Amino acid sequence: MARGRLRIYLGAAPGVGKTYTMLAEGQRLRSRGADVVVGFVEPHGRRPTAAMAAGLETIARRTLSHRGALFTEMDLDAVLARSPQVALVDELAHSNVPGARNAKRWQDVEELLAAGIDVVTTLNVQHLESLNDVVRQITGVAQRETLPDEVARRADQIELVDLPPEVLRRRMVHGDIYPPDRIESALTHYFRVGNLTALREIALLWLADRVEEGLQRYRAEHGIVVPWETRERILVSLSGGPEGETLIRRAARISARTPGTELLALHVVPEDGLTRDDPVVLDTQRTLVESLGGTYHQTSGEDTVDALLQFAEAENVTQIVLGASRHGRLASLLRAGVGERTIKGSGPIDVHIVTHREAAGPAAVRIPHPIRGTGPRRSWAALVGAVMLLPVLTLLLTALRGHLDLSSDLVIYLLAVVVVALVGGLLPALFAAVAAALLADYYFTAPVHSLAIERPDEITALVVFIATAALVGTAAGTAAQRTYQAVRATSEARALSRLAAATMRGQDLTALVEQIRENFGLSAISLLERDPEASPAPRWYVVASAGERPPEKPYEADVESPVDDNLTLAARGSGLSTEDQRVLAACAAELGLAHARGRIAGHSGGTDTFADAERTRASLLLAAGRDLRAPLHTAEAALVRLRHRRADAPAPEEAQLLDAARAAVHRAAQLVTDLDDVSRLHAGAFDLYLRPVDLNEVLGAALDDLGPGGHSIVLHLPEQLPDVIADAALLTRALTALGADALRHSPPDRPPVFTAEVRAGRVKIRVEDGVPVRGPELGAAASRAPGTRADSLALRLSRDLAEAMDGTLETTTEGPAFSAMLTLPSSAPGGSATSGRVE
Structure with missing residues (x-):
């Protein structure tokens, strides 16, 4: 199907x-x-x-x-x-x-x-x-x-x-x-x-x-290699020389002439990552490319032209910008320059050769480095070179038999052994030394064409030659290995330095991941984050990725470098050596730090936005409260006067409506006052004066502020109640708000209850509604049910006032009953809760 x-x-x-x-x-x-x-x-x-x-x-x-x-x-x-x-x-x-x-x-x-x-x-x-x-x-x-x-x-x-x-x-x-x-x-x-x-x-x-x-x-x-010009893509090749800035600006001008053009810059380093290019120059050129709206890329390859053309084909590049060759005429005769070879292999891709100050100047003379590392491939290459070089030298020395003696022949053979050692190290050098000694014995010692040796001095010369060749080969191979390690360490340090510099510049994670992918020559790479709440199977999110079809799970990758328990770097591509994996782990750690910094910055920005919104809302509410206070007081006064005029009128329904309207307006005015107090408290506009306060006096003042309803509240207070450390005015305001809230939710025949007790040096004042609990089942259900009363403005004001006085306010629900516990520090720790009824 x-x-x-x-x-x-x-x-x-x-x-x-x-x-x-x-x-x-x-x-x-x-x-x-x-x-x-x-x-x-x-x-x-x-x-x-x-x-x-x-x-x-x-x-x-x-x-x-x-x-x-x-x-x-x-x-x-x-x-x-x-x-x-x-x-x-x-x-x-x-x-x-x-x-x-x-x-x-x-x-x-x-x-x-x-x-x-x-x-x-x-x-x-x-x-x-x-x-x-x-x-x-x-x-x-x-x-x-x-x-x-x-x-x-x-x-x-x-x-x-x-x-x-x-x-x-x-x-x-x-x-x-x-x-x-x-x-x-x-x-x-x-x-x-x-x-x-x-x-x-x-x-x-x-x-x-x-x-x-x-x-x-x-x-x-469909096997289509020829680029399709669906979009102009300009690629500028950077060799790491001083002409790079000239090439970048020229390529940017070409790109600017066609809207929608994409600008890319590419620097090719050897496959092993060892380069003599100045990282400061490359970093400057990278910054210039990015400032002009382009993207900087880095790839590895044994041959610069092949790597350049492979990248151009993969990115569907339509134009390549190169600098004119800096090689002299002799070097150009020995080997075609990068520009000439690029033009021959570019096919339909247009190639621009741009002149610059360094073009046709004095060619840079560099000492050749026949070895960039050691390994099986280099060893086999050295062995093959020895097999080809030694017979050629033997034919040449045979032709010059009448002009050179054995010592001269051995010196020339020794030079060949040194070259083999520089290319392949110790083992190929030993093979070349033994082979050269046998060839010298067979062709240049009497009897000729025999391995027998007649003269003792020739035996000594051959033995010394083998020992010297072995020592020179060992020294050359060790020096090459140490040179490789030193340059390798320098390359690794430069790679990490470039990554750290890009992180400090604030580049996003995607650009950093792309840079790592290019440094290691990987086909795709992803920074994955695990959802810590996902269970039982782990769930991974792609934080940033680069390349074609990047892995979305760790097990889809060829190489994985964990950052921590919830973050890992997964890569797909050719296998990396142990040293490469070590450097990749360091890059992954740097990415983890960049990801953490970005998350902290995001949270900080969200916090600042939330704080700004809170300040704006508080200022609006404060302004609205001030504007509403006067009209509400006017409306309440008008209702009082109208009620007095209607006191003798035979319309009880109308009187009840006036009383209800007056109570509603009074409630609205109280809410505006509470709102104003909360805003002032959060803004730090309250003058706080903490001192020992007599709780009996504060409770009496709060009951008086509650009006007629306050005298019905039941108080359970100990005989010896210590003073509390509080601001008398703020404590009165908090208790008044708690009492008013309890009166509104209590039936007329069951007034609220105030209870006070001393525990662990703190005074606890409980305000309970006058509603009985009807059964444990109802109480348990209600205590689990979410409510909005604890978040009311009156209770929020009381809680903020308590916290301002180094106290706390906690609320609990048991069935239909609601209670609030106000806790304040005591001036005299100790005491026990004894009760007395005051009505």
Whole structure:
């Protein structure tokens, strides 16, 4: 059975019209005779979306129970049994309710595709795993429902449903996206113009990358090597010389003449990473490229031209900018320059040769370094060279037999041994020394063409030659190995230094990961973060990635370098040596630090934004309270006067209404006063004077402030109640607020109860509603049920006042009864709770 085709409508934010467009496509397919069903569509109360679904066959949803509540999900079995040609499935990244066959809706879609059913679905860009952290930094909202990028990449068709931010906000204001109670919050938070613009750009760039991936995949599948000029890409080759800045500026001018052109800079280092180029010069050129809007790349290769052309073909480059050769005429005669060889191998890629000051200047004379490292390949190359060089030398010395003696022949052979030692080290040098001694014995000592030796001095000369060759070979090989190690260490230090410098410059993680990938010549690399809450199977998120098809799980990588328990660097490519893996681990640690710094900066920015919002809200509330205080007092006074005028009127209902209105206005005025006090307290505008305070006096003042209702409160106080360390005015204000709150929630026949006791040097004052607990079951249920009373303005004011006086306020609920415990430091620790009833 052929696999079904997947079509995704991608959006940058909710409300752009993805579901509507999906349903419109379903209607179009149905009108053309296709068998289309609605597997799952969520219209979110939007009438145009619901209207577009009219006429389409809809598969009934499956009802699931979870934690005492009922939920509906797509009935996968019913859709499979119906077996339509096309299924419309909304919200691809949705997490199914526990109890469904699959944890994720995209897994349901995979089963539909495997059954040969075409699926049309929707997806928001913020649900892609690789973009989750980026979207969280922009919007401040963490997306719990994510989709592996690979699922979206496998889609046969992805279409962007796009709306400008202004149009989307207008739709929000008109109520086309969210209900009225959510509009204001959405416009001031998630749906800000900056957020929507950033999300839109992310969606466009992600989709452009997918189009580029599709183009590269098509070219690879059809064996197309010739670049297609779908977009002008200018590549400037940097040799590490001083002419690089001239080349970069020239390439930037070429790029600026064609809108949409991409500028790339490439520096090629040897395969083993050993280079003599000045890192300061390269760093300066990297900064210049990035300031001109380009990207800097680094790759490794044994031959500069081959590496340059391979990179150009892989990146679909259309033009290459090179500097004129700095080699002299003699060097050019011996070997063609980089420019000439690039032109011959570039094919349809245009090559620009740019002149500069250093062109045709004095050629830099460098001492040749025949060895850049040691290893099996170098050893075999040295052995092959010895096998070819020694017979040639023997033929040459045989021709010069009449002009050279044995000592001269051995010196020439010794020179060959030294060359072999420089290339391959000790073992090839020993082989060359023994072979040279045997050739000298066979061809140049009497009797000739025999290994026998007649003269003792010749025996001595051969023995000394072998010993000297062995010693020289050992010294040369050791020196080459030490040189390799030293240059290797320098190269590693430069790589780590470049990474640290890029981190300090504030480059994002993606650029840092790309730099590591290029330094090690890897095909793909990812920085993965594990969700610590995911269980039992670990769940990994792609924090940053580079290369083609980067690994999304640690087990998908060829090389893994853990940073900590929840962060790891996973790479795919050719195997790395032990030394390379050690350096990669250091780079991974640097990435971990950069990731941590970025997260801290994000939290700091969010905290600053929240603090600014809190200050703005506090100032607005304070201004509103001041504006409302006078009108409320005027309204209350007017109601009092009107009540007195109506005191003798025969309309008790009207009097009751006036009393209720006066109580409501008084309550509103009290709320404004509380709001003003809270704002002043948070702003530090309260003058705090802590001293020993007589709690009996403060309680009496609080009861007087409560008016007639305060005299009905029941007090349980010990006979010897120590003073508390508090501000008398603030403590009176807190107890008055607690008493007023308790009176409002207590029935008339059961007044609130105030209890005081001393424990561990602190005085505890409990304020309880006058409501009895009706059974343990009710009490336990109520204590578990969330309520909003503890967060009321009066209790919040009391809590803030208590904390300002180094005290605490805790609230508890037992059944219908509510109590608040105010704890303050005592001036005389000790004492016991004895009670006396005062009414």
